Amino acid sequence: MEAFIRNDQYNLIKIQTKALINGHSSVNEATVLQAVQSLALEKTKNAFDEITDEQMELLLPIIKVKDRSDEEVFLGTLKPYVIPFQKVIDKTVKKLFPKAKKLKLPSMENSDWEGTSFLSWDDKGTNRRYIIAPFHQKLVGLHGSFHRSNHKGICAICNKFSTVGMFTHEVKGEASGTFIRRGNYICEDSQSCNMNISSLVKLEEFISHLKRKDALNEKGSKQ
Numbered sequence: 425m426e427a428f429i430r431n432d433q434y435n436l437i438k439i440q441t442k443a444l445i446n447g448h449s450s451v452n453e454a455t456v457l458q459a460v461q462s463l464a465l466e467k468t469k470n471a472f473d474e475i476t477d478e479q480m481e482l483l484l485p486i487i488k489v490k491d492r493s494d495e496e497v498f499l500g501t502l503k504p505y506v507i508p509f510q511k512v513i514d515k516t517v518k519k520l521f522p523k524a525k526k527l528k529l530p531s532m533e534n535s536d537w538e539g540t541s542f543l544s545w546d547d548k549g550t551n552r553r554y555i556i557a558p559f560h561q562k563l564v565g566l567h568g569s570f571h572r573s574n575h576k577g578i579c580a581i582c583n584k585f586s587t588v589g590m591f592t593h594e595v596k597g598e599a600s601g602t603f604i605r606r607g608n609y610i611c612e613d614s615q616s617c618n619m620n621i622s623s624l625v626k627l628e629e630f631i632s633h634l635k636r637k638d639a640l641n642e643k644g645s646k647q
Contacts, residue, residue, distance in 0.1 A: 427507045428479055431541045433471045434499075434506050436622040440464040440486060441495040448490045461487040471623075479505075508537035510563060512556060520556060520565030527554070541621050542581070544614035546570060553591055558624075559631045566634060568593035572612055580608035580630045582620040587612045593634040606634050 542557035553570035592607035611617035
């Protein structure tokens with residue numbers, strides 16, 4: 425069976441296993457535990473738009489998770505089926521960021537590609553952040569200024585409460601020579617953000633918001 429679980433889906437499944445462990449440690453009534461198990465299974469299944477019987481058979485044992493040992497074994501059976509992030513090389517970076525002539529991809533030797541929903545790194549010399557993410561079934565690149573705020577808030581990408589900073593991106597305005605700045609607060613630590621993300625919905629909304637004019641132009645060109 426081929427890999428079919430995205431990182432965000434795997435993270436969501438981990439959230440459900442923790443809910444099951446908490447349920448077993450705090451609830452004694454059988455009917456309540458059955459409800460917790462049913463809910464965990466339902467949320468796991470609903471994370472996938474389409475799922476085969478064979479894939480569902482792999483996910484079904486989640487209802488048997490009672491403690492951390494069970495969780496470790498169950499998640500271990502799923503790990504080989506997590507889809508790694510699309511391979512990114514310097515050529516990809518040049519294509520996504522054509523105006524950044526000297527931009528190079530940082531070392532990714534120790535990266536957890538199965539644990540990656542989007543790729544992000546900072547250029548400390550220019551105080552800019554670069555993001556590569558899937559959008560409409562292809563990779564897109566975003567770059568903009570990133571200012572650390574040293575305070576906590578809701579991240580626009582993972583939708584979790586964390587230490588955030590302001591990411592600001594520029595798009596060309598309708599009038600020649602004009603630009604529109606759009607931004608939002610996102611996690612300062614991109615690795616933690618990838619570990620927290622349990623749905624691609626907010627990531628897609630984040631990209632749509634920042635590239636709204638580009639998206640409208642693409643839509644118009646297809647008509």
